[in-house]
Amino acid sequence: xxxxxxxxxxxxxxxxxxxxxxxxxxxxxxxxxxxxxxxxxxxxxxxxxxxxxxxxxxxxxxxxxxxxxxxxxxxxxxxxxxxxxxxxxxxxxxxxxxxxxxxxxxxxxxxxxxxxxxxxxxxxxxxxxxxxxxxxxxxxxxxxxxxxxxxxxxxxxxxxxxxxxxxxxxxxxxxxxxxxxxxxxxxxxxxxxxxxxxxxxxxxxxxxxxxxxxxxxxxxxxxxxxxxxxxxxxxxxxxxxxxxxxxxxxxxxxxxxxxxxxxxxxxxxxxxxxxxxxxxxxxxxxxxxxxxxxxx
Numbered sequence: 206x207x208x209x210x211x212x213x214x215x216x217x218x219x220x221x222x223x224x225x226x227x228x229x230x231x232x233x234x235x236x237x238x239x240x241x242x243x244x245x246x247x248x249x250x251x252x253x254x255x256x257x258x259x260x261x262x263x264x265x266x267x268x269x270x271x272x273x274x275x276x277x278x279x280x281x282x283x284x285x286x287x288x289x290x291x292x293x294x295x296x297x298x299x300x301x302x303x304x305x306x307x308x309x310x311x312x313x314x315x316x317x318x319x320x321x322x323x324x325x326x327x328x329x330x331x332x333x334x335x336x337x338x339x340x341x342x343x344x345x346x347x348x349x350x351x352x353x354x355x356x357x358x359x360x361x362x363x364x365x366x367x368x369x370x371x372x373x374x375x376x377x378x379x380x381x382x383x384x385x386x387x388x389x390x391x392x393x394x395x396x397x398x399x400x401x402x403x404x405x406x407x408x409x410x411x412x413x414x415x416x417x418x419x420x421x422x423x424x425x426x427x428x429x430x431x432x433x434x435x436x437x438x439x440x441x442x443x444x445x446x447x448x449x450x451x452x453x454x455x456x457x458x459x460x461x462x463x464x465x466x467x468x469x470x471x472x473x474x475x476x477x478x479x480x481x482x483x484x485x486x487x488x489x490x491x492x493x494x495x496x497x498x499x500x501x
Contacts, residue, residue: 207322208232208249212242212256212268213284222255225311229318239263239271246276253321258285258296266291266299273300280321284309345420347397348404356419356427361472363431375438377428378479379445379461382487384424387455399455400424406448411441427479435495438463442493460486464496 209231211222219235226233234249236242238261242254254272258265269281283296286307296304302324303317343355351359360376367374381387381403388396403426407418411428419427428445430438442461449457462482466475478496486494 206230206232207252208234209318210242210245210249210251210254211235212237212239212254212260214238214257214259214261218257222314225314226255226318228311229315231318237261239265239268242268243271243275246272246279251276251279252325253302253318254279254281256281256283258283258291259287266296269296269299269301280325282317282321345404348400348420350404350407350426351417351419353419353421356421356429357472359417359419360429360476363429364466364470364472364475367431367466372432373434374466375430375433375435375463376466376475376479377430377438377442377445377461377463378421378425378476378483379442379459379486380423380425380483381449382458382460382492391455395455399452399457402452403449403457406452407445410444410448416441425483427476435465438465439493439495446492459492460484460489461493462486462496463493 209226211219211226211233212235213219213222214237216237219237223233223235234245234251236245239256240262242256243263245251246254256265256268260268263271265283265285269283272279272281280302281300282303282305283291283301284305284307285291291304293304302321305313305317343351343358345352363374366372381399384396384399387399400420404418404420407426407428411418411430415431417429419429421427428441430441433441442463446459446461449459460483462479462485464475464479464482470478482494482496486492
């Protein structure tokens with residue numbers, strides 16, 4: 206049930222509004238000034254504040270601004286008996302969702318609250334849809350990893366951050382050995398299942414909320430590893446390699462190129478270096494090729 210905070214220096218008004226809101230099916234609490242209102246908001250969860258614009262201590266316009274600054278998710282409905290003193294636009298600009306002039310009846314209050322909650326629901330649904338659209342735009346549907354488009358966006362951000370904060374940045378590129386032969390022998394559906402397992406293997410092997418895994422294209426993958434030394438980056442590469450070898454019933458061999466960001470690199474040369482190392486790794490006994498100190 207939605208909870209409403211009523212703020213008015215008149216005990217009678219608080220009781221009247223309390224009875225109105227409860228009869229409309231809402232829970233409510235009351236405060237006689239702005240300071241007590243802010244204390245309530247710090248300790249309880251409210252959806253709406255109904256506040257008189259003329260309050261002791263903190264005036265109503267200042268309270269609106271403070272509520273919206275500290276608790277932007279809370280809607281504020283302002284009430285006043287001085288309709289000629291405050292304009293509707295002034296109150297809305299301060300951050301209020303609506304404005305009611307005394308005296309008013311329960312029908313008007315019900316309509317105002319209904320509109321506020323309806324708009325909250327519409328906003329929530331819109332945010333959820335936008336979040337889903339964002340997820341679809343940056344994720345690879347098959348593997349659940351980020352996609353190639355997001356790879357370049359994220360890599361550019363991490364390069365900028367690494368140089369600004371002067372920390373290390375590693376990039377791994379790898380692909381599946383003989384994947385075309387696998388698809389030809391067992392079919393693309395089984396091949397897709399293997400790619401899904403690769404996605405899971407990457408997620409298990411990288412550091413949560415630090416590293417990021419991407420499907421670069423086809424059977425090629427990328428891992429961005431910020432704030433790690435070479436030993437840590439190699440261990441991540443080895444974990445991915447081991448996880449892929451443990452995929453059942455078809456163990457997968459992969460070839461990995463590992464490069465550290467150097468001053469000479471831009472985004473294209475960094476990716477190109479990792480990609481070249483990946484192909485060199487196919488002839489390496491351990492299937493991992495690491496750049497030398499010059500990023501070659």
